Amino acid sequence: AWSIERPPGDTAGCTFCHTSSEERCSTCHQRHQFDPAVARRSEQCKTCHWGKDHRDWEAYDIGLHGVVYQVNKNDPKNFDFSKKLADADYVGPTCQYCHMRGGHHNVQRFTTVYTSMGMSMADRGAPIWNEKRDRWASVCDDCHSPRFGRENLQAMDEAVKDAGLKYRETFKVAEDLLLDGVLDPMPKDLCPDWSGQHLWSLKIGAYHDGEAYGGKTGESGEFRMSNVTDVERLCFESVGYFQTYIFKGMAHGSWNDATYSDGSFGMDRWLVNVKQNASRARRLAAIEKKVVINWVPESFWKTGEWLDELTGPYIVKNHPGKTIFDLCPDPGWLDTHHAPAE
Numbered sequence: 001a002w003s004i005e006r007p008p009g010d011t012a013g014c015t016f017c018h019t020s021s022e023e024r025c026s027t028c029h030q031r032h033q034f035d036p037a038v039a040r041r042s043e044q045c046k047t048c049h050w051g052k053d054h055r056d057w058e059a060y061d062i063g064l065h066g067v068v069y070q071v072n073k074n075d076p077k078n079f080d081f082s083k084k085l086a087d088a089d090y091v092g093p094t095c096q097y098c099h100m101r102g103g104h105h106n107v108q109r110f111t112t113v114y115t116s117m118g119m120s121m122a123d124r125g126a127p128i129w130n131e132k133r134d135r136w137a138s139v140c141d142d143c144h145s146p147r148f149g150r151e152n153l154q155a156m157d158e159a160v161k162d163a164g165l166k167y168r169e170t171f172k173v174a175e176d177l178l179l180d181g182v183l184d185p186m187p188k189d190l191c192p193d194w195s196g197q198h199l200w201s202l203k204i205g206a207y208h209d210g211e212a213y214g215g216k217t218g219e220s221g222e223f224r225m226s227n228v229t230d231v232e233r234l235c236f237e238s239v240g241y242f243q244t245y246i247f248k249g250m251a252h253g254s255w256n257d258a259t260y261s262d263g264s265f266g267m268d269r270w271l272v273n274v275k276q277n278a279s280r281a282r283r284l285a286a287i288e289k290k291v292v293i294n295w296v297p298e299s300f301w302k303t304g305e306w307l308d309e310l311t312g313p314y315i316v317k318n319h320p321g322k323t324i325f326d327l328c329p330d331p332g333w334l335d336t337h338h339a340p341a342e
Helices: 008-021 025-029 056-061 064-072 095-099 127-140 146-179 230-251 255-259 264-290 311-318
Strands: none
Touching: 056 064, 056 230, 127 146, 146 230, 146 264, 230 255, 230 264, 255 264
């Protein structure tokens, strides 16, 4: 949705990985060279798997396993990349060793990305995840005791659980501002979102199903990274960036990433900022009410040279009364449970 919302030149980084590179052999094996020994090195994952909202490379590289890899990777006695992954005998795991264990190319089999990068408020110990958790821990057993992998998985779960507490508190502050009508600007005062509607950017999926959040019952919003209030942006970054740092850091043995490097400490800072923003907004609203000021949000929230390039305003201008779901009813590529059932 973030790529759909914006003009192509603005999302080159998104489309490079999610269209040009995704699921192509040459992305990992390198075009022209196509050497399996090259594809077995962790750096092959680095082009796509790094950055704020999927901090895989950073977490691995500065974690315990990444350091072992970096100082030994050029020694064939410690890392013999001529061997197939099924026969690999490394002094430390590469990305491929854990996530493509034995050379299996379905990376999702050996990953913990079963709750949206650790961001969903799901019970991570629920029976539905047992098979994947057992498979995840079994990789650790190659080098460590069976208890070691289980304890690290539990530590990651606890860290994600604590992060969820901070995010729910951050979210509640923003939600109350909206419901009390003191969020400036309110969704109706913004240019339409990527779907061509005026839904609250934090009204995601099943979190809320009331018309007080904008839109009709059953309609859902989408995290917006542009043209929203500072409070909403901070909420997005809190869970989309910092909680991801925590999740990825704990998963890769990068404790500093999970804590000091904008992980749990970053969520602390953003929670304080959201509270401070909310306090100021309420005080200002109280003053305006007392002196009878009828505040009207500035027009730059609704239109402007940049905003006019976004998908939402384009739909409203060229297809009045329609949404992106009317124009693209096929759920195959846009199914985020927004569109009403036909």
